Amino acid sequence: MSRARLKRFSPCQLSASAIPGQRILALTNMITTQQPLIYNVWERLIAPHPSITDIEQRRQSRLLSVMMLTLTTLVGLTGLRQLYVNTMYADTDWVAVFLAFTAVFLAVPIYWLNHSGHYKIGARAFTALAFVLIASYSVFDTFGAFFGSLIVLFSAIFLTYTETQVVVGLVLGIHALWAFPHNHLTAFFFNVYIAVLILLFVRFRTRLEQERQQQLRDTNDKLRASEGALQQINVTLEEKVKARTLELEHAKEEAERASHVKSAFLASMSHELRTPLNAIINFTKFVANGDLGEINKDQAETLTEVVSSGKHLLNLINDVLDMSKIEAGSLNLFIEENVDLQAILTSVESMSKSLLADKPVELKVETDETLPRIRADRQRIFQVLLNIMSNACKFTSNGSIWLRAIHTDNEILLSVQDTGPGIAPDDQSLVFEAFKQTETGLRQGGGTGLGMPISRSLVEAHGGRLWLTSEPGKGTTFFVALPIKSMQLVPMFDNMERVA
Amino acid sequence: MTVQPIVLYVEDDPRSRKVMEMCLKLKMRLSNFTIFEDSSRFLERVQSLDPRPNLVFLDIHVKPNSGFQMLEMLRSVETFKHVPVIALTASVMNEEVHMLQTAGFDGCLSKPLDMETFPDNLKRLLNGEHVWRII
Numbered sequence: 001m002s003r004a005r006l007k008r009f010s011p012c013q014l015s016a017s018a019i020p021g022q023r024i025l026a027l028t029n030m031i032t033t034q035q036p037l038i039y040n041v042w043e044r045l046i047a048p049h050p051s052i053t054d055i056e057q058r059r060q061s062r063l064l065s066v067m068m069l070t071l072t073t074l075v076g077l078t079g080l081r082q083l084y085v086n087t088m089y090a091d092t093d094w095v096a097v098f099l100a101f102t103a104v105f106l107a108v109p110i111y112w113l114n115h116s117g118h119y120k121i122g123a124r125a126f127t128a129l130a131f132v133l134i135a136s137y138s139v140f141d142t143f144g145a146f147f148g149s150l151i152v153l154f155s156a157i158f159l160t161y162t163e164t165q166v167v168v169g170l171v172l173g174i175h176a177l178w179a180f181p182h183n184h185l186t187a188f189f190f191n192v193y194i195a196v197l198i199l200l201f202v203r204f205r206t207r208l209e210q211e212r213q214q215q216l217r218d219t220n221d222k223l224r225a226s227e228g229a230l231q232q233i234n235v236t237l238e239e240k241v242k243a244r245t246l247e248l249e250h251a252k253e254e255a256e257r258a259s260h261v262k263s264a265f266l267a268s269m270s271h272e273l274r275t276p277l278n279a280i281i282n283f284t285k286f287v288a289n290g291d292l293g294e295i296n297k298d299q300a301e302t303l304t305e306v307v308s309s310g311k312h313l314l315n316l317i318n319d320v321l322d323m324s325k326i327e328a329g330s331l332n333l334f335i336e337e338n339v340d341l342q343a344i345l346t347s348v349e350s351m352s353k354s355l356l357a358d359k360p361v362e363l364k365v366e367t368d369e370t371l372p373r374i375r376a377d378r379q380r381i382f383q384v385l386l387n388i389m390s391n392a393c394k395f396t397s398n399g400s401i402w403l404r405a406i407h408t409d410n411e412i413l414l415s416v417q418d419t420g421p422g423i424a425p426d427d428q429s430l431v432f433e434a435f436k437q438t439e440t441g442l443r444q445g446g447g448t449g450l451g452m453p454i455s456r457s458l459v460e461a462h463g464g465r466l467w468l469t470s471e472p473g474k475g476t477t478f479f480v481a482l483p484i485k486s487m488q489l490v491p492m493f494d495n496m497e498r499v500a
Numbered sequence: 501m502t503v504q505p506i507v508l509y510v511e512d513d514p515r516s517r518k519v520m521e522m523c524l525k526l527k528m529r530l531s532n533f534t535i536f537e538d539s540s541r542f543l544e545r546v547q548s549l550d551p552r553p554n555l556v557f558l559d560i561h562v563k564p565n566s567g568f569q570m571l572e573m574l575r576s577v578e579t580f581k582h583v584p585v586i587a588l589t590a591s592v593m594n595e596e597v598h599m600l601q602t603a604g605f606d607g608c609l610s611k612p613l614d615m616e617t618f619p620d621n622l623k624r625l626l627n628g629e630h631v632w633r634i635i
Contacts, residue, residue, distance in 0.1 A: 267593045271561070274590035278612035279515035282523070285615060291526045314612060314635070321593070332594050379634070 045069065049117035056209075060158055061119045064126060068111035075103040099133050123158035127167060130154050135174060148175055149194040156202045164202055168195045262328050266321050273317050281310040312448075319450035323434055326457045333380060333461055335489045338373040341381070341412065345405060348385045352401070355393040367405040374412060374484050376462055381482070384455040384466070388416045388478045391451070395420035399475070407484070414480040422472035431468065432456050463488045505622050507533040508546065508553035509588070510570060512562050519613060520557070520588075528619055539565035543573045552579065555625055557609070560589040560600075568603050575604065584625045588613070592634045607631035 046069070048061035079100030106129050114122035134147040148171045155167040172192060179188035286292055288303035295303070325331040349365050356363065392401045399419025406413050423431060435449045459466040463486035470476040507524060511517045517535050524530045534549060536542070539562045546553075556574065560567035567587055574580040587600045590611040600608050607630050609621065614635055621631050 263593075263595070267591060267596060270593055271590040274592075274611045275513060275516065278519055278590065281612045282519040282615055283515075286522055286526060291522070310612070334594055334598060 045115075048119070049115065051117045052119055057119060060123065061114055064114045064119065064123055064158060065111060068107045068114065068126070072104050072107045072111070075100045075107070079104065099136070103129070103133055124163070127151070127155045127159060127163075131167070131170070135171075148172070148191040149198070152195045152198050156198045161202055161206050164199065168199060171195065259328055262324070266324055270317060270321050274314070277310055277314055277317075281307055281314075284310065316448045316450075319448045319454060322454045323450050326454065331457070331461060333377040333458075333489065335375060335377055337375055339376045339378045339381065340373055341371045341405065342367070344378065344382050344385060345403065347382065348389050349403065351386060352389045352393050352403075355390055356401075359393075359396075360398045361393070361396050362400045363403070364400060365403045367403075368407055371405055371407055371412065372484050374482060375486055375489050376482065377458075380458045381462070384458050384480060385414065385416075387451040387455045388480070392416050392418040392420065392476070392478075395476075410484050412482045412484060414482070415477055417475060417477040419475040422474055422476055423468070423470040424472050428468060428470060432466075462486055503554065503626050504532065505530060505555050505626055506551055506553045507555050507557065507622075508536070508549065509533065509557040510536040510539055510542070510562055510567075511557075511559045511588070512538055513559070516559070516588075516611065523613065523615055523618055527615060528622070538563060539570055542570050543577065546574065546580065547577065554583060555622065556580075556583055556585045557588040558585060560587055560591055560596075568599075571603060571605060584628070586625060586631070597632070597634060601632075608634060610634045 046062050046065040048058040048065075052058050052061055079097050082097045082100065106125075110122050110125050110129065113119075113125065131151050134151055151171050152164070152168055155164045159167065172188075172195060175188055175191055179185060284303050284306045287295065288300050288307065290300075322331070345365065345367060349363065352363055389401070389403065396418040397420075401419075402415070402417040404413075404415045404417070431452050434453045456466045459480055459482065462482055464480060464482040466478070466480050468476055468478045505528075507530070509517070509520050511520065514537075517537070521533075521535065524533050532551065534553065536545065542565050558567040558570050562570070565573070567589065571585050574583065574585055584606040587605045587608040588611065589596075589600075589608065592608065592610040597608060607621075607625060609618075609631070610633065614633065617633065621633060624631055
């Protein structure tokens with residue numbers, strides 16, 4: 001019966017059960033669980049001492065305890081029977097009675113020795129006791145053969161192989177001393193035969209055990225060796241990881257330093273180029289406007305060319321700087337929450353109208369009634385849309401341009417459709433490559449060839465997509481899909497006023 | 501609304517000074533303006549101005565006091581605490597504009613100065629609007 005079941009009916013639980021029927025049931029169970037209690041007592045009596053750790057010896061110790069206890073009981077009972085026979089029939093075997101009580105008397109200390117952890121001494125004492133008792137009682141008759149075998153068997157069970165050999169020698173020697181003079185050779189040889197068999201068996205078992213242990217040791221050694229190798233690999237790996245991490249940290253620092261130097265260089269270049277452009281563009285404008293005195297029409301036109309070249313140079317500077325930043329991976333977006341796309345579209349629309357001037361092109365804006373505010377860099381989104389729109393205005397000589405904005409739950413889709421010349425399929429990918437203008441673009445002039453690649457990078461930096469569809473001769477549509485609340489963008493200011 | 505702009509401009513580059521001067525004089529027909537060639541004894545000189553400027557344009561890379569330092573000086577005196585201060589600079593990379601915004605400038609006009617929109621921007625700034633015009 002299991003211990004778990006025993007525990008389930010603890011006294012505490014017994015008193016806790018309020019229903020009488022259940023209480024009776026619990027009591028019944030308590031009674032049936034008395035049996036394991038006896039079992040437990042028995043278990044405790046024969047349990048080997050905790051100091052014995054070897055599995056085989058624990059088994060032997062248990063067995064010895066069992067034998068000592070049963071011997072005490074059985075031999076004791078036999079002795080009592082002899083006494084009883086004595087009173088009834090008066091033919092007492094006094095030797096038997098004496099030996100029986102000696103056995104009981106000696107079995108108890110052997111049990112105690114074994115039970116308190118001195119198994120080896122106990123086992124030897126038991127074998128010696130058995131030897132003395134049996135030898136003194138019955139070696140000297142026909143049955144001596146069986147009893148001699150019994151001693152050998154005991155020593156085979158409880159003692160080592162060498163000790164068993166000694167016991168066999170003693171038993172056979174003493175038996176021989178009696179058997180040869182009395183011509184009881186059959187019994188003697190029977191005893192020899194059994195003893196040899198037992199020795200062979202023990203030898204066989206010992207060898208088997210040795211081989212098994214050797215096998216275990218070998219396996220253990222192999223395991224330890226591979227464990228060592230693994231540890232070595234681990235250590236090497238750790239060292240490699242450390243070295244690599246250090247290398248990477250250095251590389252990162254180096255890259256950061258390089259990026260910082262590059263940013264500083266770009267900033268200073270921007271500053272240095274813009275400052276003279278301020279003079280070039282504005283002084284030329286004053287002269288061209290006639291603010292500094294009358295000039296003729298040709299002079300005015302030429303000076304206007306200077307101004308637009310200056311502006312082109314400014315655009316080029318901006319674009320080259322943007323492109324360098326994108327390529328250096330140092331383009332920082334200035335993200336705001338709640339960017340009003342409608343306001344951006346309105347500015348784009350009004351600027352596009354001035355770009356179209358008096359061309360016969362109709363500009364139509366179609367947007368959802370309410371557009372959600374988005375998390376974005378206002379300036380950059382404006383830059384992207386203006387870039388797409390100014391391309392459409394530039395390449396469309398007549399017809400219409402549609403600026404559309406629709407939204408889904410998490411995305412805004414902007415599109416600019418024109419009735420321009422369209423882009424040949426082969427050229428469509430060139431549009432997004434730096435410094436690659438299409439034939440039409442080159443003929444039209446004015447662009448830097450960087451606007452679209454920059455726009456695409458900017459949109460992608462927002463977690464969005466920029467693409468086009470086009471049919472040569474019919475027109476082109478550019479699409480910009482922007483996430484409404486992109487998780488990859490971290491807002492820097494909230495509703496910072498910044499009018500483009 | 502007919503508040504006349506009284507402009508103070510601090511700029512160490514002579515050509516940029518001349519652009520501003522021509523812009524104010526020739527384009528906007530204004531005569532009430534002051535231009536500092538450097539930022540030495542800045543606060544002292546600003547406070548001695550009469551009439552007091554109601555718009556301040558600052559270049560950023562000026563010596564001995566940078567645009568940021570001048571802004572701080574102006575904000576430290578009661579009389580200039582609420583006067584619009586605008587950065588007029590060629591350093592208009594995103595990071596630089598961000599620094600201007602966090603420093604507390606009321607706006608920024610980039611160089612080259614866009615003359616076409618300048619008068620309108622002046623008006624808006626005088627009205628208390630912020631103008632970040634970076635081209």
